[in-house]
Amino acid sequence: MTSPAVRILLCDDHAVVRAGLLALLGSEPDIEVVGEAGSGEEAVALAARLTPDVVLMDLQLGEGIDGVEATRRIAATGVHVLVLTTYDTDADITRAIEAGATGYLLKAERPEELFAAIRSAAQGRTTLSPPVASRVMARMRRPLPTLTDRERDILGQLSQGLGNRDIARALFISEATVKTHLGRIYDKLGVDTRAGAVAVAKEQRLLP
Amino acid sequence: MTSPAVRILLCDDHAVVRAGLLALLGSEPDIEVVGEAGSGEEAVALAARLTPDVVLMDLQLGEGIDGVEATRRIAATGVHVLVLTTYDTDADITRAIEAGATGYLLKAERPEELFAAIRSAAQGRTTLSPPVASRVMARMRRPLPTLTDRERDILGQLSQGLGNRDIARALFISEATVKTHLGRIYDKLGVDTRAGAVAVAKEQRLLP
């Protein structure tokens, strides 16, 4: 006997991308798209109602909750979420994985890889795009500095262009504390100026 | 008699997006996709060979020349280029228009808008997505500060986290000159610190 088709729910805010996935997946007999969502909220609701085998989730969703939050909620219900997104920064990958994603694919991936990843995800097996896998391995080998929550707060204020005094006031701490945090942030990001820190923060998408 | 179908060339580095456009445009009898390109170089070559009525061009193309450069080369041959991209920052819009784009659409746009824009572009008429049109109008009303080439150089170095002395050395000018440029950059970007300048630069995609 043949196993039933893998049931898929799409979530992407771009109609063009949804149409593309629909078209590509339509050519695969063992994959069936059972629903489409254009927002995170919609995806969470549809996932609960349709209980698909796999949700294909974009991380950037425009309005409303983002892909990470949607992934968290859907994964919590036991449904497999396969992230399909454009960026492969450490921060995005880390957030998606800790939110419970089953796999992480890049949109630049060849369609065949996508099909394979979907079949894997349906069985709970993990698939990572090669560049993503590389980053994960690198991270394991040399545990890249992870910013603490407080450090992210500081970095956020810094990215507004604020001086130490203003950051201190905004976060209700002393200037000395701000300087201490900044020093550690520089260390972790491998820079030695505030401008450099902001550059890395934006580049690596460390801030929302 | 009915006019012949509008002949389209797609250019996007993501197979998923190309498939999506192919699927969406396939439902329109008066629109025919005559070619697909996954890189800027490919698009330029195919445009020359196929002479389509409209090229649908993404601005972010990964490897090789970017969408702006591809647009410039294709538009120079008299072929209409309709930019279809994700971002609507002033810098991207400006660059695309000055490269000769006939229109500027966002991927988040509804498919019907896309069809209409393609038909317009085929006749050389301009179509802009509403958010894009708004920005263009706003820019006309209050001519947003445009950075000079040199100021962009300085900003680029600043975004590497360099100090004034290093910037001066890198660009073979004096520290005093760097400071002068920085002052003007702050004014134009509406900030008063280097960190703020870098933040705006990254946010607005002012740098490559």
Place this chain on the structure above:
DNA sequence: GGCCCCATCAGCCGATCGGTTGATGCGGGG
């Protein structure tokens, strides 16, 4: 209870930055 991470704060000092004023030279447009 000890250990470690995190967050908090202090004081010091040299280096850097940001603002200001003013000046020169070059090129294009009217």
Place this chain on the structure above:
DNA sequence: CCCCGCATCAACCGATCGGCTGATGGGGCC
């Protein structure tokens, strides 16, 4: 030819930053 935008440079000064050493206290974890 004159004006203006652009790039270049100088000198000055107060404010800020970055690096340093060192200290305190709260939570987990074993």
